[in-house]
Amino acid sequence: MGFWKKYVFLQALFLTIVMFLIGMYVGIAFEQNQFDEMEGYYLKSEISLMDIVALNNLVMNKNISCEVLKEASFNYADKIYEEATLLEDYEKSGKISEKMTEVHKKYDLLRTILWMNVIKTRERCKTDFNSVVYLYNYSVKDLTLKAEQSVWSKVLYKLKKDNPDKVILIPIAVDGNFVSLESLKSEWNITEYPVVIINDKQLVYDINSSSNLEKYFK
Amino acid sequence: MDFLTIVYLIYAFIAFYFLFLFVLIYIQNFRKIQEVPSITKKYSVSVVIPCYNEEKSIGRTIQNLIDNNYSNLKKIIVVDDCSKDNSFKIMKEYEKKYPNLVLSVQTPKNTGCAAGAKNYGSKFAKTEIVGFTDADSFPEEGSIEKMMGFFDDLSVGAVTSTVLVHNRKNILEQLQAIEYIVIKFTRKLLEFVDSIYVTPGPLAMYRREYFEKIGRFDEKNLTEDIEITWRFLENGYKIKMSVPSKVYSIAPNKFKDWFKQRIRWNLGGVQTMIKYSKYFMRKGMLGAFILPFFVFSWFIGVFGLSVVLYRLIRIIILKFLSTSYSIQAHAAILSMQDMRLVPNVLIFTGIIIFLFSFIYTFIAFYSIQEKGYKRPNFILMMAYMIFYVALYPIILITSAYKLLTGKVHW
Numbered sequence: 001m002g003f004w005k006k007y008v009f010l011q012a013l014f015l016t017i018v019m020f021l022i023g024m025y026v027g028i029a030f031e032q033n034q035f036d037e038m039e040g041y042y043l044k045s046e047i048s049l050m051d052i053v054a055l056n057n058l059v060m061n062k063n064i065s066c067e068v069l070k071e072a073s074f075n076y077a078d079k080i081y082e083e084a085t086l087l088e089d090y091e092k093s094g095k096i097s098e099k100m101t102e103v104h105k106k107y108d109l110l111r112t113i114l115w116m117n118v119i120k121t122r123e124r125c126k127t128d129f130n131s132v133v134y135l136y137n138y139s140v141k142d143l144t145l146k147a148e149q150s151v152w153s154k155v156l157y158k159l160k161k162d163n164p165d166k167v168i169l170i171p172i173a174v175d176g177n178f179v180s181l182e183s184l185k186s187e188w189n190i191t192e193y194p195v196v197i198i199n200d201k202q203l204v205y206d207i208n209s210s211s212n213l214e215k216y217f218k
Numbered sequence: 219m220d221f222l223t224i225v226y227l228i229y230a231f232i233a234f235y236f237l238f239l240f241v242l243i244y245i246q247n248f249r250k251i252q253e254v255p256s257i258t259k260k261y262s263v264s265v266v267i268p269c270y271n272e273e274k275s276i277g278r279t280i281q282n283l284i285d286n287n288y289s290n291l292k293k294i295i296v297v298d299d300c301s302k303d304n305s306f307k308i309m310k311e312y313e314k315k316y317p318n319l320v321l322s323v324q325t326p327k328n329t330g331c332a333a334g335a336k337n338y339g340s341k342f343a344k345t346e347i348v349g350f351t352d353a354d355s356f357p358e359e360g361s362i363e364k365m366m367g368f369f370d371d372l373s374v375g376a377v378t379s380t381v382l383v384h385n386r387k388n389i390l391e392q393l394q395a396i397e398y399i400v401i402k403f404t405r406k407l408l409e410f411v412d413s414i415y416v417t418p419g420p421l422a423m424y425r426r427e428y429f430e431k432i433g434r435f436d437e438k439n440l441t442e443d444i445e446i447t448w449r450f451l452e453n454g455y456k457i458k459m460s461v462p463s464k465v466y467s468i469a470p471n472k473f474k475d476w477f478k479q480r481i482r483w484n485l486g487g488v489q490t491m492i493k494y495s496k497y498f499m500r501k502g503m504l505g506a507f508i509l510p511f512f513v514f515s516w517f518i519g520v521f522g523l524s525v526v527l528y529r530l531i532r533i534i535i536l537k538f539l540s541t542s543y544s545i546q547a548h549a550a551i552l553s554m555q556d557m558r559l560v561p562n563v564l565i566f567t568g569i570i571i572f573l574f575s576f577i578y579t580f581i582a583f584y585s586i587q588e589k590g591y592k593r594p595n596f597i598l599m600m601a602y603m604i605f606y607v608a609l610y611p612i613i614l615i616t617s618a619y620k621l622l623t624g625k626v627h628w
Contacts, residue, residue, distance in 0.1 A: 008246065008411060009507075012239035019234055023570075027563035093562035095223045143532065147539030154549040209548040 027096050034090040035099045041083050042106055048076055049110050049117075056117050056124075066125030073118060074129070077168045080110060081160075084171065104138065105176045112181045115170050119200055130217045131168050132156060135185070136194040138173035145194075151207055152194050159210040166217065223564065225525055230567045232518060237574045243407045244581065251406055251585060254460050255367030260290040263362060263423070264343035265351055268335030270299040270328070272353035273308060275468060279353050280312045280320060288362040294320045296353075297339035300328040305353075332419065333435035333442035340426075340434060348426040354468040355420035356384060361463035365423050368458040375428040375455025376447065378405070378417040384466035386591065389601075390476060394469040396583070396594055396602045403582035406459050412503045414457040415512070416444045421465035428455055439493075441486025448494050451504040464588075477613070484617035487512060520618055523611040576603060 052072050084107060091100040118131050134156055140146045153171075160169045174181065174193055185191075188203060196204040198216040265283055269276050276296070283294050296313075298306040309322035325338050332352075340348055347369060351357060357379070365377040380402045383395035408414050417424075422443065432449045439445040447457055470476040491512050497505040544551045559565075579599060594602075 008242050009239065011242055012235055015238040015242070016231060016235040019238070020231055023563075023567060027566075030563060089558070089560045093560045095563050096219060098219070143536050144539055147536055147543055150536075150540050151543035151547055151549055154544065154553055155547050157553075158549065207543050207547045211548070 031094050031097050038087055038090060038103045042103060045080050045110055049113055052076055053117055056120055069121055070129060074168055077170060081169060108173050108176045109178055111170050111172045112178055118168060129168055130166055130199055133197040134171040135174050138175045149194050155210050159213055226564050233571045240407050243410050247410045252461050254364050254462055255370060257367050258370055261347045261366050261369055262290050262292050262345035263347045263349055264293040264295055264345040265349040266295045266336055266339035267351050267353050268297050268332045269305050269353040271301045271303045273303040273305045275354045276305050277308050278356055279351060282356040286357055286359055286362050292345050295339040295342045296322045297335040298324040299335040300325060331437055333437040337434045343426060346426060347423050348429055349423040351421050352419045356466045357421050358464040361465060364463045365460040369425060373456045374458050375425055375450040376417045376457045377423045378459045379421040379463040379465050380461050381418050381420045382464055382466050383469045385468055388471055390473060391469055391471055392594060392598055393602050393606045399586055400579055400582045403585055406461055409459045413507050414459060415447055415508045417447045419443045420467040439486055439489050440482050444486055445490045448490055448504060452501055480613045481617050484613055488621055519611055519614040523615055
């Protein structure tokens with residue numbers, strides 16, 4: 001009897017530690033599985049982007065149709081937008097490891113390359129589509145900014161939904177410290193976020209309705 | 219891993235620890251839960267009933283004690299604490315009817331607390347055992363006798379009973395009925411690790427010699443039944459619980475009364491905690507488990523609620539700002555994305571803890587047989603686990619506020 005009285009506290013502690021270790025293992029495995037899935041998507045997206053960049057180079061040098069490039073860019077942007085939604089979910093569910101943040105950064109880099117590619121396309125081809133680049137902060141503590149960014153996301157989502165074939169939407173988090181993105185930002189003298197860049201010309205800082213943004217379209 | 223995740227995991231660890239602790243104690247002792255030592259001696263007993271404005275129930279309480287059928291019940295000492303209703307008159311009628319058994323006395327002036335009336339009445343007790351019953355509580359027949367066997371062990375200073383809810387008409391009363399059963403079950407499990415921390419007022423028996431030696435009830439404490447239990451432990455006496463000894467008590471039927479009662483319990487607990495803080499990690503299980511358990515419960519309760527409030531306020535501000543911006547941008551205030559619940563490890567942990575707690579409540583519930591009372595249904599048990607338990611932190615915060623502002627009174 002005395003033995004049990006003394007040791008039941010330790011027995012409970014031992015069980016809790018075992019339970020916790022199992023739980024942590026399952027949790028890490030669960031998050032690793034999501035990470036692996038996202039890595040798989042990323043790898044495919046990276047290959048697709050390289051393909052588009054190569055295609056863009058071909059369009060630059062040879063007489064190849066801009067339509068093919070436009071279509072490829074649109075499909076690609078849509079694909080990684082969907083993947084970004086999934087990534088966002090996984091980031092929210094990732095509580096133990098922070099690996100997803102790195103995947104997010106890699107995706108931001110892909111989107112930056114896509115943006116540069118769209119700029120090139122615009123220069124080379126006569127385009128009839130509109131590019132909407134949304135630059136925002138990834139890590140936000142300030143509630144006003146957080147609210148502003150969440151509403152911007154909704155507005156831009158609606159904009160894309162209303163104009164699926166006219167708008168190429170590229171959301172990029174700016175805190176990834178990419179040299180290329182920094183150069184692009186300094187080109188437009190952008191220091192405040194969130195900002196929406198429409199057709200590489202118009203900078204919109206204040207929250208607008210999607211119909212107002214459409215006014216900037218060609 | 220962010221700060222909130224770490225906090226959540228620490229809380230989950232604590233929750234699992236206590237669940238495992240109680241489950242292990244249960245597994246190791248479940249056959250002994252209903253056991254009481256057989257009677258070798260009929261100890262002489264006096265029962266003190268403190269009473270203040272209890273005209274509706276005092277008669278029934280006295281009658282229940284008379285009908286308890288304990289052959290060596292010498293005196294039922296009913297103490298009127300200068301009631302403003304007919305309580306004293308009713309007591310006198312019983313005294314007249316049972317002159318050898320019932321003694322009705324009145325305090326010279328209102329003592330302002332149950333402890334005062336209990337101490338006053340206990341001075342008239344000359345028996346080996348002195349018991350106490352609240353004036354709104356009804357001990358079941360045979361309950362006293364089932365408590366006596368424990369006193370054969372000279373180290374036992376007090377024996378407590380199974381306190382259950384008498385009135386179960388409205389939801390609040392029914393929820394309290396579940397709560398009392400869970401408390402009763404937990405208290406018995408704590409007995410197996412010498413950690414019973416309260417001998418509740420509805421029915422408790424004390425060895426009179428020890429009771430007087432340790433100085434009776436502390437009249438400055440809001441929960442004299444917790445305080446005296448700690449004092450028994452401080453002096454090296456054991457506390458036992460007789461599960462088959464049932465007493466049915468009238469629980470508050472209005473939320474306001476319930477809240478007031480809980481605040482008093484909490485404040486009394488804190489008073490006791492402060493008084494015995496010097497025994498941290500000393501004096502056996504009092505300092506090794508009961509005191510740290512109380513302090514820890516308070517700390518994690520207040521801290522946890524602060525974190526929840528902080529999060530809640532941030533969400534409200536964020537929702538307000540988002541709504542304002544959404545109106546400005548003619549965007550949807552609520553989208554499917556806002557409502558999407560993404561499963562994560564913490565949610566799974568929460569679900570497992572909830573399930574374990576539910577099983578614990580279920581076991582507690584099925585460990586007791588009650589005559590004449592229906593078992594609560596599944597929905598009521600869920601309501602208890604989700605809503606009723608969620609009110610505890612609010613009581614804790616209110617108590618902390620009252621304590622800080624010095625509003626501590628009966």
